[in-house]
Amino acid sequence: MKLSALRRRELSPGTALILYYLTAIALGTVLLALPAASRGAPLSLLDALFTATSAQCVTGLVVVDTGSDLSLFGQLVVLVLIQIGGLGIMTFSVLLFIYLGRRVSMRGRWIIHETLIHTPVASLRDLLGTILIFTLFIELAGTVLLALVFVPEMGWGQGIYHAVFHAVSAFCNAGFALFPDSLESYAAHPLTNLTVMLLITLGGLGFLVVCELFNWVRNRRSRRRLSLHSRLVLWTSAILTLGGALMIFLLESGNSLHGRTALEGLWVAVFQSVTARTAGFNTFDLSLFHPATLMLMLFLMLIGASPGSCGGGLKTTSIAVLFAALLSRLRGSPHTSILHRTIPEEQVTKTLSLVLLALVLLGTSIFFLLAVQMPTQPLIAHEESFLLYVFEAVSAFATVGLSLGATAELGDAGKLIIIVLMFVGRVGLLTVAFAIVRRRRQKPLRYGEENIMIG
């Protein structure tokens, strides 16, 4: 299919995105519900749907243990869903940028051309092909590095299999692990830590940024300045990752990290800061963290990764624009400027709307989640459950996959709400982004203007 066909809306990209995800989830659900997919009794249809959605939306929340409850076949279904889910979201979100770029300025087109190694992107197939090669190359490198850890531990077959599974899961920011305690056994293992964090980061920066960065490093002589988008992504990601790690370390060094060496503590803090930005592995029992630390992780999870990547959340660029916009409003400036460039006002308004829409949806979902889980909570333990479910909902919506243990307590209605949250957080926000970027055909109704009081 040609990109131009998409633009002429023979098939709206929003519709294509939803169809792609729904089809994959439906197929995955059927396959995971087969007796062959599990080691013990077959999964209920709801659990199969939950697992398929979690894998396809690269979330990583689990109602069954991937390593011990699923058979090899079941695990492979999960792995394939993760891979096509990750590829899908990358492709569609790069498409969104092309969309934006073509319409609002020439700059977007330039970045696409520049980053796609100077090949003009004529068709969806070309774009998908380039993204595929890029993905497989990084995942292969990750597999080799992880195999150095796993093969000596488990032998060739299991070692390679574990390396592939975790490399794909890490790069796609899916957070599915074959170990029941995620990566907690490797909390202070440098090679595992470094490899997984590198895969998560490359998967979370976004295809265009990594390509642009790669070209920038390669062409040392004829260097152009990086695009605003890439600089914004790199700065925001660096600040969030390092700042988050530092704060986790400071908050927990007298609390849950007490008794560990400073080096071990740093590994734990850096990894948890990286993984909160929608990867969803963990190398530490999060329920030991203080509520202040968990609140910090809620922020990191909500902000999430960068657009055009496998990661979820509100996105680094949205948050950067949000802060720049609020700062400019406070200074009384009508323009939103960041890193010496001005963001088009239309884009600022859209970003603010998207962030607020997400927050409204999330708040409403948390309320309903608490309400449907109400009968399963004894009266005494009420207050404890609030943080658990807020964390669970944010984790699902931002497709992070970290949990304080609420997943195990979900009733049927609770599972359905989390399924919807994972889907909406992954597919819905991007579809809405497509929709609000779309140009309207019909003339909208406009009434007389009238002021009201605010503030």
Add this chain to the structure above:
Amino acid sequence: MKLSALRRRELSPGTALILYYLTAIALGTVLLALPAASRGAPLSLLDALFTATSAQCVTGLVVVDTGSDLSLFGQLVVLVLIQIGGLGIMTFSVLLFIYLGRRVSMRGRWIIHETLIHTPVASLRDLLGTILIFTLFIELAGTVLLALVFVPEMGWGQGIYHAVFHAVSAFCNAGFALFPDSLESYAAHPLTNLTVMLLITLGGLGFLVVCELFNWVRNRRSRRRLSLHSRLVLWTSAILTLGGALMIFLLESGNSLHGRTALEGLWVAVFQSVTARTAGFNTFDLSLFHPATLMLMLFLMLIGASPGSCGGGLKTTSIAVLFAALLSRLRGSPHTSILHRTIPEEQVTKTLSLVLLALVLLGTSIFFLLAVQMPTQPLIAHEESFLLYVFEAVSAFATVGLSLGATAELGDAGKLIIIVLMFVGRVGLLTVAFAIVRRRRQKPLRYGEENIMIG
């Protein structure tokens, strides 16, 4: 001082607002720290500052029991601070509307003239005078009704005193009570419930709306349609109050209301729905509520009352504009329309910015509050404290005054954070609103535009 002087910015209204509140809080702190202000040992300076800020910002959070710890003199200081705090916020927020109205359209001016009983508002003194008469009239009516309850119970002196105190506290949405359990003893007492709810509602709808409504009811023959502002306030308030009450009733009828009659349950549900919208009295022990119900109350508290009133929060109109804006974006319409009128796009952007700024401030404050309270929380009880402190922070920021018990556990740093939150939630947001409404003189710096990816 003439309004025109304010507009010419001989004194910026934002600066005047801050000075007015800071002066009153400083004076109140000194008076409350005097030995004469308390029955036992004098208040510490921090507790005096906390109490003065809470009273002046009509919040109602208390670190000392107003009825038993403060002397009559101390209680009168609190009462005076509530009254000048409530009058101040009403005056300044009506000024903000005049500001808006004069600049953006003629409609605002029309509403002011219409509502101020056809008297042209020439000076700040006129405006203040009209607001003062309006306030005293309603508070007097409330006092008479409450005296019917309190005088038979406590005799003339105490009865009248309690009636005055609670009428002022209710109309100003302050939530200070002389009973240690707020109004819990009157949970199913019809006259107290009705009077207090009426006072809260009149105080929360806003001066202009009540005036316009009064004129509308009086001039039955020459009726004009109510202004968009008034219709928006009335619709949003009605939906929130009734919807909130219904949901509290449904959620709690099988939980904390179990064992009470349906009528008692309804009184409790309606009162808690009304009071959450920044009044801060309670007729029920909120810690018995389920987290889902408390989440609902968090929303109600955050939304709060209407602009131009004594109430706090994000304001009903902001929320209405927010929802209208999000709906119009989802439908792909560039205009935000509501009740068959279009809101100026500039005002929509400002509203979205104000709401997001408030949420960012609130989120950051909750994090810092949790962090400074960290050492006082034993490791085991960690999770319980999250909801307590989130509730406390929202309550302070939206100047509600409801608490699940965290106020009593605040250390010095925690008290300071709550003091700042009360001040910023009350004075800060309005100042920011003035600032972003203000026209800029100097030409702002504008860089080249460049798109980035969002979503």
